[in-house]
């Protein structure tokens with residue numbers, strides 16, 4: 001590591017020396033020695049890539065490996081599309097790839113550690129004469145966060161590309177075939193963030209063609225600046241895709257046979273197409289567009305814009321046989337009109353992710369989340385009143401800066417009070433550049449963070465088990481994804497409208513449309529009764545294969561009965 005850093009420093013000094021010499025400012029004996037050292041380093045690195053320099057160089061075939069959130073999965077589809085438009089082939093098999101692009105996540109330390117380990121493995125493959133791999137690139141949030149450090153550290157990356165620069169991947173790949181010593185940093189890296197890039201005109205190439213589920217990215221970036229979060233620094237400012245481009249992409253997916261569309265964004269429900277100016281109500285409330293009582297560090301510009309409620313309504317209106325979900329939302333962007341659209345549109349799934357992060361008002365204030373425990377609980381109450389049977393999920397961070405035992409206890413009590421059905425729980429890990437890293441002290445000892453996280457997980461699990469136990473005897477409309485992993489010969493697997501994994505016992509059911517018993521297949525809607533419930537999976541027996549419309553009509557639009 002130190003040697004690599006030294007080499008990188010020598011390279012930088014050498015470049016500076018070379019520039020000074022060219023400009024007539026240097027050329028000392030010391031400078032000349034450094035240039036020689038840099039040349040030696042260059043030539044060693046060039047020879048490590050010697051297999052690229054053969055006259056029979058294979059055409060580029062790119063393998064993309066994705067870490068992190070669903071947004072990254074969707075971005076990898078965008079990169080595939082950009083590459084294909086440039087005539088660059090992609091492959092799902094690393095063994096035949098000449099270039100591997102690792103789409104990374106920077107949200108937590110351990111997510112980054114996994115990527116560093118993977119980059120070292122890929123570097124070893126590059127040296128393996130029996131392997132075609134010659135180029136390794138880093139895409140995504142780590143690329144944005146670490147920038148040139150990725151190029152300099154142990155030669156782990158040949159190219160680096162941030163989330164807003166994916167149109168530039170073909171150029172960076174092309175450059176990676178040239179001699180390293182001929183390349184500048186700009187030739188190998190593009191981490192420019194954009195105020196308007198949404199890849200609206202790029203039709204993503206889905207890796208899982210044939211799946212009944214698909215994702216459509218509707219907005220990028222985040223303006224919220226929560227104290228702990230690196231996303232605003234790695235993904236840039238919030239911007240939304242044009243309304244019609246989202247609807248067109250959804251229409252195309254439906255024509256391909258997709259039965260469930262998930263709308264995606266870092267802050268998906270703050271979607272606002274063509275915002276004109278800051279929203280204010282009659283009493284000049286700049287946060288009038290938000291759920292009641294919520295605020296943010298910026299004034300949202302929503303006036304005259306088509307909002308997320310309009311968008312989800314339009315996508316759901318394309319075809320009632322296609323379910324619509326969304327992730328990942330912020331609680332502030334659940335105004336009543338959005339809750340109403342979700343309640344009144346049968347094919348918008350009755351599952352809401354409401355990331356709380358903490359149950360303590362004072363911790364939420366340090367986190368700069370823009371709400372109190374009370375305001376959050378009011379929203380939960382409203383959501384449950386307006387959308388009967390809605391399933392709720394959340395995110396929690398244990399051991400944030402300054403968190404006391406009392407504040408932690410308030411998080412446990414929030415978990416008790418709300419009884420979430422799913423949750424994503426982590427202990428706090430400091431991220432450079434964030435408000436917390438600059439202004440707060442990461443003062444909760446590691447063992448305390450871990451103990452508190454274990455208590456949060458245990459409380460969540462106990463309550464989720466109780467929620468799932470109440471499912472026994474209920475009937476759900478399950479969208480089948482395929483054979484179950486555990487017992488593919490005897491069971492099928494899918495998801496309820498409320499987002500729960502449902503394993504269906506048996507592989508045949510009566511079909512409403514044909515009037516006889518048929519095989520259950522991926523993309524079918526199956527009416528299934530829950531007979532057993534685990535912590536995260538329901539076991540159900542099928543009664544019939546039906547249409548979404550028939551189910552909603554028979555049960556007044558309810559997600560289950």
Ligand code: SF4
Nearest residue numbers: 222224225226229231
């Ligand atoms: S809302 Fe907060 S936690 Fe979520 S991405 Fe934006 S800054 Fe990060």
